[in-house]
Amino acid sequence: MDGFGSALSLENVLMAAVGALVGTFVGVLPGLGPTSAIAILLPLTGVLEPTQGIIMLAGIYYGAMYGGSTTAILLNIPGELSSVPTCLDGYPLAKKGKGGPALGISAIASFGAGVLGVIGLVFFAPILADQALKFGPPEYFALMLLALTLMVSLSGGSLIKSFLMGAFGYALALVGLGPSSGMPRFDYGVSQLMGGFDMISIIIGLFAVTEVLKGIEERRASAMITKPGSVYPGKEDLKKSAAPMLRGGLVGFFLGLLPGCSAAITAFLAYDLEKKVSRHPETFGKGAMEGVAAPEAANNATSSAGFIPLFSLGIPSSPPLAILLAGLMIYGLTPGPVLFEQHAPFVWTVIASMFVGNAMLLILNLPMVWVWVKLTRVPYGIMAPIILMFCTIGAYSVRNSMFDVLIAFLFGGLGFLFHKYKWPVVPLVLCFILGPLLEESFIQTMAMGAGDLSIVWNRPISLVLLIAAAALLVISILLNRRTNQRVKEARARGMDVA
């Protein structure tokens, strides 16, 4: 409780606010995510007191998680990988003129899940961190298989197209140094290819650049098609989203405890879960409010949950947290249970400030949403080059390399073709992210079992995950059929369904 006292001191509140604002801002820019923002601002820690420095960096982290959703909904540009699922329904909602409520729901979901995550952090930090250690390579392998069943439900109709795109995504991920051998693969003697394709530049290409190309083709007068409406969601939207928020938050929180389980993965899983439990799965992808609430809650809960293994064991579960860990180290604060003992005031102040920061995000962002909404009303002729400029900066900033910018534009062109011929790009992105993780955990599992794969089903946690994966696969295929059937019926009734 002392933590709250010091968290509410003027400078600390100010730092939380600055962090949240800067975070939201960088989250909005495609590519310039929390990782680069924290890295850029890390030198500032030399000037600030430890507590203030870490409060600010943490604020940037969860602020960016939120910021990514704004452009995802309004412009179909996911600033962050974890906002990709938000695009799927957020953008159709914006097209329907419900962009405002979608943003409101996303802000509330982020806030709710963020708070949930911090409460979890307070109560479970020492206990849960222990459980995370039980997740070894076989468990990750099973978990990745589970996540890959998403391919089916993200297929957007054709399973074959979805699998082909997935295979293409994995092939792209293969380029670069192999995770086990350390040997270059498919680099064709080009030194940039040795480092592999960067995920962010491909995402920027497939989503942001493609969107601009689409806009140009449609000769859009403005990026916004209709008015977004009020940002304060109506009762019905709130009612519809409450359960998805809670489910998304829980999925995000518990999976977020696992190192290596990124916000992107949990957001995808939460989206999929909602689609499965929904009575109207056919509305997903065409503007379902639940499809915004669940992944937004999940990605924010994951970001908060990530602090648990970080503070209690010193395990950073995502790249931005790894840099935050560096920030802690610079101050001589080595994370671990010792941190809770020796630097208790610091830890509790930072944790309390996360409540403050989350509240700040909600207060700042609901009114601020208008600023972003305004932005989308700027004539497209002006918007398009600005978006492209951000894409360029974003792609460049990841590795400070022009090669990535080139890749972003190349994939922009490809994404446009995919869109024209109705090939789903989400399976590509999913396999690009999960493929290498699956491969790595598979090789680790094989090494652990001395070439015997049976340890995957001989360990309780991984066995449960495997059974869940199999069950999900069957359910997904059945649901997918049902959805296709309904789409067909709707078409027969003369509805315009993409």
Add this chain to the structure above:
Amino acid sequence: MKGYKQWSTVVMSFLMAVSVSACGADSPQAEQSAPKPAQTSPAEAAAPTPDYPTKQIEYIVPYSAGGGVDLVARATADYLSKEWGQPIVVVNKAGGGGAVGAEYALKQAKPDGYTALAVNVSNTTMLTAGMLNSPVKNEDQIYTTRIGKGTLAFAVKADAPWKDFAEFSQWVKVNPEQLTWTSVGPAGFSAFGVAEWLDAIGADFSKTRMIVTKGASDSVPKVAGGHAILAVHTVGEIMPMLQAGKVKILAVSGKERSPFLPDVPTAEESGMKGLTVFWWTGVSFAKGTPDYVVTKWQDAIAKMEKDPAFAKKLTDIQVESAYANREDFNQDVIRETEYYTELATKKNMRK
């Protein structure tokens, strides 16, 4: 509504400012012509040394931010920026196990002293030893100064049955096929540490199993969770889990105990001679970089190592000061390369 309009103007102008400065950060290097590389003919050597630095220096860290190499480079950049009054910007170019950034700094950038490279044992001697045709070699660079080092520690699960390093080594000698150890790859830092140790105790390296991980933050939890038996990392990398009581350290390599772990015996005290692998980091310049640049860095770093604020920074990240000037650094690197190449060839690690 009018308020919103103003707001959006403010935000837009802020966006523009940020983007302009982001673009601007890149251009000065392209615009300004580089100072002429000093030819080392005797006549010119007598000429007064040019001013250096006169503009921003890029300090390439070939790994992502937050690791040991990165933290030492940032502390160094911080000190030198103040010392010289010119910004030294740390740029992370990760990929290819440190080869991508090294190739950029040593082969693509101009050898004018305005691109420095943070080197360490993994992307120099071990890379050369582990690969038949490594993308960057000792000949490509001028090893300028070594800055810090880290002692190697052998960590196992906290409740592992072995009470000391000798007992553990005996067990491994009898059951090599049961030993799993973590490394970033077949020619990674940990692999050399394990190979050297197994060689010293006469255990069969080829029967043990390597579990490939992304690095210490990934591998130490695997040992703590019982998914792998041994992790070999620097003391600093193991510290959080050690303090959490999840792992125990059986021994450290080298001749002296680690200042951060005064109670942990060295391998030599446990009766194993010749464990020499250690982690180090320093700074390199591309071949052809003028001598005055190299000397200036070397002298400034020598002064920096005596600075108490810098020393504290190193202690905080559990890195030991290990200054070596250009000559000593070079000799050490050449000796180390030979030794590692021999070790890698013997253990069939060279690919």
